[in-house]
Amino acid sequence: MWMITNVLLCSFVVVVAPDEVDVMPDRPYLRVEFNEPATLECCYSTKVKPLNFEWFKRVQAYNITTDPEMVNYTDRVTKEQQNEHELFCGLLRFKSVEVNDTGLYQCKLNKSSVLTHGTFLQVHKPLEKTINLSETTKNKILTAEGILLLLCVLLPATTLLCQSKKLSDLERKNVRKEEENIYQGLNLDDCSATYDQIERSQAHGPYQDVCNIIEEEEEIQLEKP
Known part of the structure; x- marks a missing residue:
């Protein structure tokens, strides 16, 4: 029990x-x-x-x-x-x-x-810093990076502008040279005589007397040596 x-x-x-x-x-x-x-x-x-x-x-x-x-x-x-x-x-x-x-x-x-x-x-374990930098140093590095980035943007732009200016100046010089080449070899006396004939024809009009034309031809012939 x-x-x-x-x-x-x-x-x-x-x-x-x-x-x-x-x-x-x-x-x-x-x-x-x-x-x-x-x-x-x-x-x-x-x-x-x-x-x-x-x-x-x-x-x-x-x-x-x-x-x-x-x-x-x-x-x-x-x-x-x-x-x-x-x-x-x-x-x-x-x-x-x-x-x-x-x-x-x-x-x-x-x-x-x-x-x-x-x-x-x-x-x-936290990641160890390979380079221990202070906050002021970090701020200076960031400022320098910003300035370098700005220069990388501005310098190519200024070079392109300078190149475009040079190209425009060269084009202007080429145009001037071409204009000078057009007038080279032309006799100014011939040009003035042609210009006088054009002026006379415009002054007499489209209808002229036969007598006047004969007289003008005789005068022109007299002027020849």
């Missing part, structure tokens, strides 16, 4: 104990910059006294996740516990994270075989 009572009491404890602890969901992801502090939480609510907890870490290597290993607590990595009314939190604090700290951290309560969903901690 005593054995049966003990078995019933143990089964009652096993059934009731899980109902007294309500595990809160973990933060799924945390991204922290290299050499910065970080804190992971494993929270639960219970009406009984706080439970013991341990932190475990899983590392992914070659597309395979390793088995959980217990976190090695040091001066840099410590665990703490905080409580507020019926809410208790197990904390894993990193004073300054390193690249090797990247992994999935899970919490185990009261040495049970059940682990929480855990939080994946990712440690990243």
Whole structure:
């Protein structure tokens, strides 16, 4: 009878104990910059006294996740516990994270075989500056780039304008030379005599007397040597 009572009491404890602890969901992801502090939480609510907890870490290597290993607590990595009314939190604090700290951290309560969903901690390094320049130097470089860009736009435009001016001047000179070549080899005396004949024909009109024409021809003949 005593054995049966003990078995019933143990089964009652096993059934009731899980109902007294309500595990809160973990933060799924945390991204922290290299050499910065970080804190992971494993929270639960219970009406009984706080439970013991341990932190475990899983590392992914070659597309395979390793088995959980217990976190090695040091001066840099410590665990703490905080409580507020019926809410208790197990904390894993990193004073300054390193690249090797990247992994999935899970919490185990009261040495049970059940682990929480855990939080994946990712440690990243910021891009290092190849050339460390001050803001004033950057502003000077930007100003110089703007001036160079302006010169690259203005210089081709001015050269094109100068070339077009030269071409127009050459065209004008060629036109003048062609005009001078037209009048080269002409006798001015012949031109003046032809011009006088044209003027006389216009002065007499289209109808002239035969006598006048004969007289003019005689006069013209007299003028010849």
